[in-house]
Amino acid sequence: xxxxxxxxLAPSPSGPLHIGTAHTALFNWxxxxxxxxxxxxxxxxxxxxxxKEKYLRDIADGLxxxxxxxxxxxEREDHFGPYLQSKRLKIYQKYTENLLENxxxxxxxxxxxxxxxxxxxxxxxxxxxxxxxxxxxLSAEEIQQFQKEGRKHSVRFIVTTxxxxxxxxxxxxxxxxxxxxxxxxxxKSDGTPTFMFAGVVDDYLMKISHVIRGEDHLSNTPxxxxxxxxxxxxxxxxxxxxxxxxxxxxxxxxxxNPTSINADFRLQGYLPEAIIxxxxxxxxxxxxxxxxxxxxELITEFDLSxxxxxxxxxxxxxxxxxxxxxxxxxxxxxxxxxxxxxxKKEYQKEKxxxxxxxSLIQERLKKLSEISEQIDFIFQAPENFQKNLVAKGSTxxxxxxxxxxxxxxxxxxxxxxxxGLEQLLRAIAVKHRLTAGxxxxxxxxxxxxxxxxxxxxxVLEALGKQxxxxxxxxxxxxxx
RNA sequence: GGCGCCGUCGUCUAGAGGCCUAGGAUAUCUGCUUUUCAUGCAGAAGAUCACGGGUUCGAAUCCCGUCGGCGCUGCCA
Numbered sequence: 135x136x137x138x139x140x141x142x143l144a145p146s147p148s149g150p151l152h153i154g155t156a157h158t159a160l161f162n163w164x165x166x167x168x169x170x171x172x173x174x175x176x177x178x179x180x181x182x183x184x185x186k187e188k189y190l191r192d193i194a195d196g197l198x199x200x201x202x203x204x205x206x207x208x209e210r211e212d213h214f215g216p217y218l219q220s221k222r223l224k225i226y227q228k229y230t231e232n233l234l235e236n237x238x239x240x241x242x243x244x245x246x247x248x249x250x251x252x253x254x255x256x257x258x259x260x261x262x263x264x265x266x267x268x269x270x271x272l273s274a275e276e277i278q279q280f281q282k283e284g285r286k287h288s289v290r291f292i293v294t295t296x297x298x299x300x301x302x303x304x305x306x307x308x309x310x311x312x313x314x315x316x317x318x319x320x321x322k323s324d325g326t327p328t329f330m331f332a333g334v335v336d337d338y339l340m341k342i343s344h345v346i347r348g349e350d351h352l353s354n355t356p357x358x359x360x361x362x363x364x365x366x367x368x369x370x371x372x373x374x375x376x377x378x379x380x381x382x383x384x385x386x387x388x389x390x391n392p393t394s395i396n397a398d399f400r401l402q403g404y405l406p407e408a409i410i411x412x413x414x415x416x417x418x419x420x421x422x423x424x425x426x427x428x429x430x431e432l433i434t435e436f437d438l439s440x441x442x443x444x445x446x447x448x449x450x451x452x453x454x455x456x457x458x459x460x461x462x463x464x465x466x467x468x469x470x471x472x473x474x475x476x477x478k479k480e481y482q483k484e485k486x487x488x489x490x491x492x493s494l495i496q497e498r499l500k501k502l503s504e505i506s507e508q509i510d511f512i513f514q515a516p517e518n519f520q521k522n523l524v525a526k527g528s529t530x531x532x533x534x535x536x537x538x539x540x541x542x543x544x545x546x547x548x549x550x551x552x553x554g555l556e557q558l559l560r561a562i563a564v565k566h567r568l569t570a571g572x573x574x575x576x577x578x579x580x581x582x583x584x585x586x587x588x589x590x591x592x593v594l595e596a597l598g599k600q601x602x603x604x605x606x607x608x609x610x611x612x613x614x
Numbered sequence: 615g616g617c618g619c620c621g622u623c624g625u626c627u628a629g630a631g632g633c634c635u636a637g638g639a640u641a642u643c644u645g646c647u648u649u650u651c652a653u654g655c656a657g658a659a660g661a662u663c664a665c666g667g668g669u670u671c672g673a674a675u676c677c678c679g680u681c682g683g684c685g686c687u688g689c690c691a
Contacts, residue, residue, distance in 0.1 A: 184690070259615095262687070308619080319688085385685075415626060417626095419628065423638060455639090455640060455641085525649080571648095587652095
């Protein structure tokens, strides 16, 4: 049984990989992997005008980056391929013929304009918008007449009146009354299928066992069930995942939130581990109380039947928290590898300094994009920091004293290791009746220029004796 | 408008009739560690379980209604 588990992700390449698509992908992937099934990537590019090659690449890239690999997809045509719907047009046309011959569908010669008007007037009368079915019983003459006029036809599916109910994997029993929707289009006048139709055909042909998708598709499901029935297809199981919302509770949109996996999250320096962990916690929570989960662990722990039904609001603060955690888990080498793009070009060759700098700021990072700003003092002496030099509660005089005496003693310090420096500087503070803060704050600011930075001892060590002394001298000059 | 789905701390959620004077995480605040920030640790505050009726000895949990949010209602997917 379990070797028949086949699920799919079916994005349309009309935009970059979206966080919602990634969410759906993750749940499908987890379901396939834990059941030893197959995860299929099918590209729904039947809308020629909006589908773009670059988006296909973005989607595939993003999925790989997240670690969600697929078993069958657009790069190969074997198995049940091709997996690009634009390459399967003949298949859909064949099944349309079948429906036409069996009188389960008909040609519709209505123009978009006519349909628009029909909808408008229905709306004005406060009736539910629904196709009237006026082309359902066209005579041969009428058809001939339309064709003479040069009208193109679409193909509509005849919706029979009945109650459709199915057991959703997540929502449970759901029921619809089919008489509420009119005959809908399955083949557009340009010969391409609609999503509704192509999806059903492909799910059957590709032997998809479970259709797991966003809840925005729940209302489409009865139509697809009707279609599969008319075609004598077996029905897949359906499961509808709760949606991700903007903080104002509207459907997540890029106008109100970053939504692109690559252009937003990856670029800003979120780790795939953090995104995966964040995504899985929306709609699902582990039976064990722990909060940190790797993809590997999730394969065994995840349970589709425990997925919640209510939508979740995208909370970037939680993502940041998770990302900070995963950054801290990285070894210094791994951190250096992923950090390189965030370090200014002119510094990228200074491997040693990069490593030293990263080790100092690692626990302070929420996202990799903050690196450049936090690490710059390692490569370059700070400027214009005199306003920060005096610690809160201290005075200019004390600050001057702190800097000058420290400089004197540091000049004689040979080792320049953080522990030795700490001993030395604390002793100086006591001797000159300065608090630790009064002494160490100005030193730290002299070295980094920042009000918030790694500690004075570690920075002294990282910078080395020569550079440290230079910076402290500069601060003394500045405060005169 | 119609149909469908949903409704527990600000947010993600636990909760499957008594274990709930509702648990965890995050965010917030306060301590401790301490040279700042961050980390770590400890603690505080934060939920009339959307509202109103039922059923029951007992309901966040079951039923009905109301309200609210979202989705669908396209020759987009």
